[in-house]
Amino acid sequence: MTDEFDDHEKAKANRQDGKIKEKIGDATDDPSMKAKGKLQKAKGDLQEIIGDAKDALKVDVSS
DSSP, rough: OOHHHHHHHHHHHHHHHHHHHHHHHHHHHHHHHHHHHHHHOOOOOOOOHHHHHHHOOOOOOOO
16 A cells, blocks of 8 residues: 555545534534534645655656
8 A cells, every 4th residue: 555545545534524523413413523523624635735746756666
């Protein structure tokens, strides 16, 4: 498993967890939980950008 794969998988997990927290915050009328969900989704978005940047910088050293 490569670092790039890890970044993309972590990003997906964080976005999904964030969505769940937001829905729980909505359902329970808990603004703190909703905010935590939004922050976790943003963390996932940043992880995706980092993974994309690593992919773009990756050099094929097998040649």
